[in-house]
Amino acid sequence: MEVNGGSSKEMPGFLTRVWQGIISIFAMVKSCFRGFFERVWKLGKDDPRRVVHSLKVGLALTLVSLFYFMRPLYDGVGGMAIWAVMTVVVVFEYSVGATLSKGLNRGFATLLAGSLAVGVHELASLSGDKSEPIILGISVFLQATVFTFLRFFPTIKTRYDYGAMIFILTFSLVSVSGYRVDKLLEMAHQRLSTILIGSALCVLVSMLVCPVWAGEDLHNLIAKNLDKLAASVEGVVAENFKEGEGEEEGEINEENPSVLGYKCVLNSKPTEEALANFARWEPAHGPFGFRHPWKQYLKIGMAARYCAYSLEALNACTNSDSQAAQELTQHLKAVCTKVGHVSSDLLLDLSSTVKKMTTSSHTDLLVAQLNIAVQELQLALKILSNPLPVHVSIPDIVLIATVASLTVEISARVEDVAEAVEELSRIAHFKTETAEENKQKAATIKALADSDGPHVAIHVDSL
Amino acid sequence: MEVNGGSSKEMPGFLTRVWQGIISIFAMVKSCFRGFFERVWKLGKDDPRRVVHSLKVGLALTLVSLFYFMRPLYDGVGGMAIWAVMTVVVVFEYSVGATLSKGLNRGFATLLAGSLAVGVHELASLSGDKSEPIILGISVFLQATVFTFLRFFPTIKTRYDYGAMIFILTFSLVSVSGYRVDKLLEMAHQRLSTILIGSALCVLVSMLVCPVWAGEDLHNLIAKNLDKLAASVEGVVAENFKEGEGEEEGEINEENPSVLGYKCVLNSKPTEEALANFARWEPAHGPFGFRHPWKQYLKIGMAARYCAYSLEALNACTNSDSQAAQELTQHLKAVCTKVGHVSSDLLLDLSSTVKKMTTSSHTDLLVAQLNIAVQELQLALKILSNPLPVHVSIPDIVLIATVASLTVEISARVEDVAEAVEELSRIAHFKTETAEENKQKAATIKALADSDGPHVAIHVDSL
Numbered sequence: 001m002e003v004n005g006g007s008s009k010e011m012p013g014f015l016t017r018v019w020q021g022i023i024s025i026f027a028m029v030k031s032c033f034r035g036f037f038e039r040v041w042k043l044g045k046d047d048p049r050r051v052v053h054s055l056k057v058g059l060a061l062t063l064v065s066l067f068y069f070m071r072p073l074y075d076g077v078g079g080m081a082i083w084a085v086m087t088v089v090v091v092f093e094y095s096v097g098a099t100l101s102k103g104l105n106r107g108f109a110t111l112l113a114g115s116l117a118v119g120v121h122e123l124a125s126l127s128g129d130k131s132e133p134i135i136l137g138i139s140v141f142l143q144a145t146v147f148t149f150l151r152f153f154p155t156i157k158t159r160y161d162y163g164a165m166i167f168i169l170t171f172s173l174v175s176v177s178g179y180r181v182d183k184l185l186e187m188a189h190q191r192l193s194t195i196l197i198g199s200a201l202c203v204l205v206s207m208l209v210c211p212v213w214a215g216e217d218l219h220n221l222i223a224k225n226l227d228k229l230a231a232s233v234e235g236v237v238a239e240n241f242k243e244g245e246g247e248e249e250g251e252i253n254e255e256n257p258s259v260l261g262y263k264c265v266l267n268s269k270p271t272e273e274a275l276a277n278f279a280r281w282e283p284a285h286g287p288f289g290f291r292h293p294w295k296q297y298l299k300i301g302m303a304a305r306y307c308a309y310s311l312e313a314l315n316a317c318t319n320s321d322s323q324a325a326q327e328l329t330q331h332l333k334a335v336c337t338k339v340g341h342v343s344s345d346l347l348l349d350l351s352s353t354v355k356k357m358t359t360s361s362h363t364d365l366l367v368a369q370l371n372i373a374v375q376e377l378q379l380a381l382k383i384l385s386n387p388l389p390v391h392v393s394i395p396d397i398v399l400i401a402t403v404a405s406l407t408v409e410i411s412a413r414v415e416d417v418a419e420a421v422e423e424l425s426r427i428a429h430f431k432t433e434t435a436e437e438n439k440q441k442a443a444t445i446k447a448l449a450d451s452d453g454p455h456v457a458i459h460v461d462s463l
Numbered sequence: 464m465e466v467n468g469g470s471s472k473e474m475p476g477f478l479t480r481v482w483q484g485i486i487s488i489f490a491m492v493k494s495c496f497r498g499f500f501e502r503v504w505k506l507g508k509d510d511p512r513r514v515v516h517s518l519k520v521g522l523a524l525t526l527v528s529l530f531y532f533m534r535p536l537y538d539g540v541g542g543m544a545i546w547a548v549m550t551v552v553v554v555f556e557y558s559v560g561a562t563l564s565k566g567l568n569r570g571f572a573t574l575l576a577g578s579l580a581v582g583v584h585e586l587a588s589l590s591g592d593k594s595e596p597i598i599l600g601i602s603v604f605l606q607a608t609v610f611t612f613l614r615f616f617p618t619i620k621t622r623y624d625y626g627a628m629i630f631i632l633t634f635s636l637v638s639v640s641g642y643r644v645d646k647l648l649e650m651a652h653q654r655l656s657t658i659l660i661g662s663a664l665c666v667l668v669s670m671l672v673c674p675v676w677a678g679e680d681l682h683n684l685i686a687k688n689l690d691k692l693a694a695s696v697e698g699v700v701a702e703n704f705k706e707g708e709g710e711e712e713g714e715i716n717e718e719n720p721s722v723l724g725y726k727c728v729l730n731s732k733p734t735e736e737a738l739a740n741f742a743r744w745e746p747a748h749g750p751f752g753f754r755h756p757w758k759q760y761l762k763i764g765m766a767a768r769y770c771a772y773s774l775e776a777l778n779a780c781t782n783s784d785s786q787a788a789q790e791l792t793q794h795l796k797a798v799c800t801k802v803g804h805v806s807s808d809l810l811l812d813l814s815s816t817v818k819k820m821t822t823s824s825h826t827d828l829l830v831a832q833l834n835i836a837v838q839e840l841q842l843a844l845k846i847l848s849n850p851l852p853v854h855v856s857i858p859d860i861v862l863i864a865t866v867a868s869l870t871v872e873i874s875a876r877v878e879d880v881a882e883a884v885e886e887l888s889r890i891a892h893f894k895t896e897t898a899e900e901n902k903q904k905a906a907t908i909k910a911l912a913d914s915d916g917p918h919v920a921i922h923v924d925s926l
Contacts (some may be wrong), residue, residue: 043612057607058604061635065639074643090628090632136532140521140525142521144517144525144552145518149514149517153502172528180537269730269733309729310779312772397864398864398867402864402869409780
């Protein structure tokens with residue numbers, strides 16, 4: 001009885017625990033789902049083109065499925081509709097360039113390898129039943145070895161890697177399956193036509209429904225990176241002259257993410273190279289001609305990256321002790337900040353040149369201003385030391401000298417970026433700014449300059 | 464007659480030209496071929512594993528062709544041998560990790576998508592002949608859209624991208640071809656088994672014949688990068704104190720490529736990440752356990768990269784004017800060079816720790832030496848300015864201050880590398896050095912130190 005009584009007493013407690021367990025599991029599942037959907041939402045919101053791309057893949061696959069669902073289409077490709085479906089899945093990529101690159105690689109490689117394999121198969125079948133599999137086996141081994149090795153060539157790796165793989169695939173499939181299939185030529189022909197249909201469908205959907213151009217993405221990425229650098233150059237230089245402790249400065253850095261924008265530029269190389277590689281496959285679109293100099297964008301990217309390396313070194317200085325030489329710091333603050341400010345303006349101007357594909361009439365002026373600002377900085381250092389205050393020791397000026405020196409270094413690298421952009425504008429025949437745009441821009445630059453506190457006066461007339 | 468005479472005179476000249484043309488074409492073709500074969504030879508010589516990999520692919524493909532050439536094997540897979548061949552071509556990758564990653568992704572995705580597609584197909588066939596293609600079409604559209612979108616998730620993109628693509632492929636193929644094929648379940652089963660056979664063959668050949676482990680490659684790459692940094696740190700710091708003109712220094716830089724070794728480290732991020740990603744799929748091999756902390760290698764790589772950024776900034780100083788303050792430069796040469804030298808020794812020691820997977824007893828000593836060297840540098844700056852020579856102006860000391868400051872910065876970043884290596888050795892349970900190794904190493908370090916000209920004496924006893 002005691003046992004029974006005990007279990008009947010425990011029963012409600014046990015049930016409650018089970019119930020609570022179920023509820024907590026539900027809550028967990030619910031929060032998991034909510035977390036998942038929040039991430040999905042964020043992913044789609046960050047770049048709505050991702051959602052559009054997913055819908056495009058769904059559309060292309062549904063269209064190609066019609067080859068199965070409609071009798072005349074299915075018979076037309078002799079039951080080989082499977083290759084069309086497969087082609088759509090593997091060829092459809094995010095950007096038009098990537099899709100074109102894969103589609104063309106797949107089409108040409110299939111054509112070449114198919115022809116070669118049919119030839120080898122004919123030769124092998126002439127040699128008699130016994131030696132046929134041996135000849136086929138050797139030919140498969142040889143072509144796989146040679147083409148796999150060719151895939152290590154840098155040129156082939158970047159542009160024709162997929163083609164080389166499809167070559168190996170098609171050659172092996174056609175030559176060895178020829179051993180079992182009677183109507184080899186017909187099979188090869190049907191395979192080729194379904195692959196061409198699949199590739200063409202991908203390219204059409206990719207180009208006609210909200211196209212994503214790798215070239216445009218590269219163009220925007222480079223302009224965006226120059227904007228980020230502009231914000232960072234001005235921010236990092238200014239941070240070094242903020243009054244207060246090192247720790248506080250660190251906090252300001254975290255609060256102000258635009259200062260750290262240059263960090264994105266440090267690692268943008270692989271993205272830029274991939275986009276430039278795809279962009280070369282794309283036809284003329286928007287403002288970009290057929291042979292738009294995409295490689296030049298990589299040069300701008302490289303120049304921007306070198307600028308970011310120096311910024312990284314300068315940013316590391318921020319946390320050093322800066323109290324020892326307040327006097328010197330105050331003296332150099334205006335000139336250093338000005339170099340940072342003009343560098344930043346120049347970068348913004350270059351970014352706008354890239355964005356609008358219009359050479360700016362202000363670039364030369366800003367380069368000249370930057371040179372003057374650098375000279376002023378060097379002059380300020382000279383004036384400072386004539387006579388050198390007796391209470392100043394070398395460790396006091398190490399930090400400020402480093403900041404000044406790195407600021408000059410950064411300005412030199414910004415000028416390299418300006419040169420690369422100038423070269424692009426020349427090669428790609430950028431338009432020249434009209435008088436109207438010119439006026440508007442001058443007003444914007446003036447407004448920007450006015451909003452930025454006191455500067456050392458520059459007499460541009462004296463240029 | 465004249466005309467005839469003229470043409471008979473011209474004839475030999477014409478023939479000679481044709482002959483010369485043919486010869487020059489032959490010579491061109493010959494030089495093209497020679498150039499091509501020289502490049503092939505170089506590619507194979509640089510990394511003979513490439514040749515071995517190509518032969519392995521040839522071997523695997525020839526083995527899988529046996530499914531066509533041998534009747535019992537061919538009948539065994541119901542004529543679906545095509546999938547095994549295809550799997551070998553697309554799954555076989557350079558490293559074991561990449562092959563395993565692709566093979567497992569392909570196997571699991573095919574299994575999952577196949578089961579789901581058979582289920583959807585059964586459901587659709589219950590709904591009647593007219594609505595079946597509609598239901599199938601909608602299901603293909605939905606799964607393609609959803610899974611294409613999922614491929615944008617960073618986690619899925621890095622590890623399961625190929626699986627997601629194969630899921631879309633298999634689901635589409637099985638569900639739509641089910642509309643035309645009667646024995647769907649049998650087909651799906653045969654496809655799955657041939658894919659498993661192909662994947663297993665790839666994994667076996669890849670692991671058993673001269674395996675290339677991504678983990679080992681990552682391990683060696685990190686150690687090699689630390690070696691390169693070590694050479695660069697010492698080289699770049701020393702370059703700044705070379706006597707002579709800026710131009711000459713530039714030439715020395717070009718002559719001495721080891722100084723510029725750090726440039727490789729600047730852009731090694733994508734390679735390191737790809738290798739770490741593949742290494743996670745690999746089983747235990749050599750000295751690496753199953754859950755070897757590959758992510759920690761990425762942290763070391765990141766710390767090394769930050770060190771390279773500072774080196775890049777310091778290297779840019781080399782070309783500045785350095786004549787103004789020869790006196791200061793000479794005074795600081797010994798201490799700065801010493802910081803560079805000890806940093807370099809520490810990096811070499813860390814590289815050897817990583818290489819041998821054995822914690823070095825010298826690391827702590829070298830870190831302490833580095834701290835002392837940095838203090839000495841700061842002390843040297845203080846002594847220098849007490850009293851400051853009257854003829855020294857601030858612009859004179861800007862360069863030397865920058866070099867000193869960046870050298871200190873680099874030493875701090877080298878210490879970050881040391882911390883990351885220390886963490887790795889703790890997590891991965893590195894061995895401790897034996898007394899014998901210890902002695903040998905001390906002798907080597909002594910020899911290195913002796914061979915490197917005069918240094919400021921350090922009394923390690925006083926530590």
